[in-house]
Amino acid sequence: MARSDVIVLGxxxxxxxxxxxxxxxxxxxxxxxRGGAGxxxxxxxxxxxxxxxxxxxxxxxxxxxxxxxxLKRSPLANYHLKFLPKVAPWLVAFRAASQPxxxxxxxxxxxxxxxxxxxxxxxxxxxSGAAKYLRRTGWLKLYRTEAAFAGxxxxxxxxxxxxxxxxxxxxxxxxxxxxxxQPVFRHAVHWTGAVSVSNPLALTRAxxxxxxxLGGLSFVGDARTLHRAxxxxxxxxxxxxxxxxxxxxxxxPWLPDVLEPLGVKLxxxxxxxxxxxxxxxxxxxxxxxxxRPVLDAENGYCLAPMEQGIRLTTGVEFAARDAPPTPVQFxxxxxxxxxxxxxxxxxxxxxxxxARPCFPDSRPVIGRAPGRDGVWLACGHAHWGLTLGPATxxxxxxxxxxxxxxxxxxxxxxxxxxx
Ligand SMILES: Cc1cc2nc3c(=O)[nH]c(=O)nc-3n(C[C@H](O)[C@H](O)[C@H](O)COP(=O)(O)OP(=O)(O)OC[C@H]3O[C@@H](n4cnc5c(N)ncnc54)[C@H](O)[C@@H]3O)c2cc1C
Numbered sequence: 001m002a003r004s005d006v007i008v009l010g011x012x013x014x015x016x017x018x019x020x021x022x023x024x025x026x027x028x029x030x031x032x033x034r035g036g037a038g039x040x041x042x043x044x045x046x047x048x049x050x051x052x053x054x055x056x057x058x059x060x061x062x063x064x065x066x067x068x069x070x071l072k073r074s075p076l077a078n079y080h081l082k083f084l085p086k087v088a089p090w091l092v093a094f095r096a097a098s099q100p101x102x103x104x105x106x107x108x109x110x111x112x113x114x115x116x117x118x119x120x121x122x123x124x125x126x127x128s129g130a131a132k133y134l135r136r137t138g139w140l141k142l143y144r145t146e147a148a149f150a151g152x153x154x155x156x157x158x159x160x161x162x163x164x165x166x167x168x169x170x171x172x173x174x175x176x177x178x179x180x181x182q183p184v185f186r187h188a189v190h191w192t193g194a195v196s197v198s199n200p201l202a203l204t205r206a207x208x209x210x211x212x213x214l215g216g217l218s219f220v221g222d223a224r225t226l227h228r229a230x231x232x233x234x235x236x237x238x239x240x241x242x243x244x245x246x247x248x249x250x251x252x253p254w255l256p257d258v259l260e261p262l263g264v265k266l267x268x269x270x271x272x273x274x275x276x277x278x279x280x281x282x283x284x285x286x287x288x289x290x291x292r293p294v295l296d297a298e299n300g301y302c303l304a305p306m307e308q309g310i311r312l313t314t315g316v317e318f319a320a321r322d323a324p325p326t327p328v329q330f331x332x333x334x335x336x337x338x339x340x341x342x343x344x345x346x347x348x349x350x351x352x353x354x355a356r357p358c359f360p361d362s363r364p365v366i367g368r369a370p371g372r373d374g375v376w377l378a379c380g381h382a383h384w385g386l387t388l389g390p391a392t393x394x395x396x397x398x399x400x401x402x403x404x405x406x407x408x409x410x411x412x413x414x415x416x417x418x419x
Contacts, residue, residue, distance in 0.1 A: 002217075004028040006400070007235055007244040009223040009258060011037040013200070013386050014378050015250030016207045017393030020124060022248075023216040025401050030242050031211065032221045032235055038204025041252045042385065044275050044354040046304040046313040047197035048139050048293050050387045051117035052164050054107050054155045056362035057316075057383055058098035059091070075333035076300035078326065080319040087318050090269040093360035100154075106362055107158055112407035113364075113391050115162075118195050120390035130206035133199050137292040138192040140174060142185040142340070144298050149187040156189075165192045180280070180288040184339050185296070196293050199307045200386055207390075223251055223258050233374055246400060249369070250378040252385065253321050253355040259377075264369050266417055268380055270355035271316035274327045277309035277347035288342035299336045301329075309347045312337060316356070325353045358382040359417075366392055366412040367399060376400060377414060 004027075008019040011033035019031040031037075060066050060076075068074035084091075097106065125131045143149040159166055167190045174188035175181055197203050212218060221237030228234070232243035249258055253270045280288040293304040300315030314329040330351065337343060359365065359380045369375035378396050381388050395412075398405045 001241055001243060002030070002239070003232070003243045004030045004217070005244060006030070006246045006248060007032060007233065007242055008248045008250055009226065009235065010040075010250040010252060010254070011204075011208060011218065012040045012042040012250065012252050013038065013204045013207075013389035014252065014381060014392055015248065016204050016211065017124065017389040018248050018250055018378050018396050019216055020207050020211040020214070021393035021397035022400065023211055023214045025397055025403075027401070029211070029216045030244065031208070031216060031218045032223060032237060032242070033218075034220065034222055036205075037208035037218070038201045041354045041356065042204050042389075043201045044313075044352045045200055045386050046275075046293055046302040046311065047200050047306060047386065048302075048304070049117055049121050049134070049195040049197065050139075050384060051114050052159070052166065052191040052194050053110070053114050053384060053387070054159050054162070054164065055103045056106055056110070058103060059095040061098070072328070073332065075329050075336070076315045078317040078329050080323060080326070083319050083323070086320070087269055090267055090360055091318075093267065097361045104158065109411040110363060111162060113388050113395070114384075116391040116394070116406065117387045118193065120394055121195065124207055124210070124390045125203065128206040128210035130203050133197050133203050133206070135196045135198060135292065137196065138190050139194045139196060139293045139295070140178065141189045141191070141295045141297050142174065142181070143187040144185045144296075146186065148298050152189065166190065167192060178290060178292070178294065180290060180341060181294065182340055196304065197386065198305070202307075223249070223254070224261070226258055226262075246374045246376060248376045248378055248396065252379060253357040255357060255377075255379045259369065262369070262372055262375065264372060264414075266365065266380075266414060267360055269318075269358055269360070270321045271358050271382070272319055272321070272353060272355050273314050273316060274325070274329065274351040274353050275311050275313045276330065276351040277306065277311050279309050279344040279347060281342035281344035290341070294341075296336060296340055299333050301333045301337060303337065303341055310341070310343060312343070321355050325351065327351045327353070356382050357385070361416075364388065364392065364412055365414045366396055367409055367414065370414050370418060
């Protein structure tokens with residue numbers, strides 16, 4: 001029987017960061033995953049450490065956008081019709097949280113986490129020998145219409161009040177930064193303080209290797225075996241049972257698989273998303289290239305330069321987490337993407353599918369599981385799990401060890417769903 005102070009369930013960017021922060025504070029920690037570190041959702045994101053985030057992604061407020069989504073013509077979102085009744089209560093809550101005043105409130109409540117995002121990655125990547133994966137070139141959001149660009153005014157005002165750096169560029173200035181972009185857009189905003197990652201899997205693996213170097217132990221096991229073995233929590237692994245006084249559930253979209261059998265139901269839904277890598281096409285002036293991720297705002301996809309090629313990530317899909325892939329958004333967006341950038345052949349035969357774990361108020365849960373002694377949660381990071389993994393790890397480790405947390409953790413408490 002192996003025993004440690006803490007078992008962390010889930011070795012995505014969030015769980016791995018929590019485990020590393022705990023081991024740095026002198027606790028004995030076991031990190032359990034059914035696969036390798038970083039191979040879940042954390043594998044496939046656009047690689048943006050988006051400390052610049054102001055407003056969360058919101059429910060569309062104009063009927064034209066909604067109608068296009070409903071008619072399955074929009075690249076921004078797709079849905080499985082038979083899944084809609086199941087996700088409807090979540091969508092209603094998400095829509096309520098997308099009212100302008102609530103978005104401002106969310107921006108304020110999330111700021112302490114986003115403000116630490118880059119600094120906490122810097123600290124972990126430096127000690128993990130992973131700084132080579134971080135690019136300090138910001139990221140670029142492109143707007144094809146005047147209306148879409150005009151819609152940014154409130155966000156940019158709020159960004160200014162928080163000192164979040166961004167620069168408005170016209171088409172020529174944006175193309176001076178990224179010469180391979182075709183002039184199919186009118187405006188761009190360069191969020192200069194964002195950092196991007198050239199290989200998110202390698203980054204999580206580097207944090208896991210640092211965890212091991214500091215004495216942390218990794219196990220292959222099924223988190224669903226979590227049960228009480230008084231006075232401990234026990235998980236069965238390939239190397240035998242593991243006991244600990246505290247357990248952290250950091251299972252991303254798989255959170256309910258472990259939490260609901262314990263009698264705790266949180267309003268987690270998934271926004272599925274796809275990616276596919278493309279080789280840049282050769283042109284007269286050499287290979288097309290990107291120095292930073294680029295978002296085509298009206299089409300909802302991102303082009304992110306990765307070690308594997310140009311990673312095109314899609315908008316969201318509302319469907320059951322485990323339903324078969326339906327990557328129809330590629331058909332809707334590829335003409336726009338090819339018009340913007342010289343994408344060559346696809347690297348993989350099939351797109352990758354992941355599931356962003358999302359609460360309707362776009363805030364994660366970081367803290368104790370209500371009514372379950374010794375169970376802690378670090379989950380629901382939605383579009384920002386890569387961004388917030390290390391900032392979450394530090395906050396939760398401070399809470400668990402009784403240190404002064406670097407920010408007020410109350411906005412991230414699970415109890416908010418029971419008030
Ligand atoms: C297309 C796309 C683009 C994105 N772009 C960005 C971006 O640019 N920037 C950003 O910050 N975020 C981005 N995200 C979001 C980000 O990827 C996620 O929020 C983040 O990866 C969640 O991390 P996690 O550690 O919570 O979950 P995961 O990485 O999914 O980790 C959960 C782990 O739990 C393990 N697990 C599950 N069930 C069990 C079980 N029964 N037993 C044992 N282990 C189990 C899994 O194997 C997995 O390793 C994007 C997401 C998608 C889908």
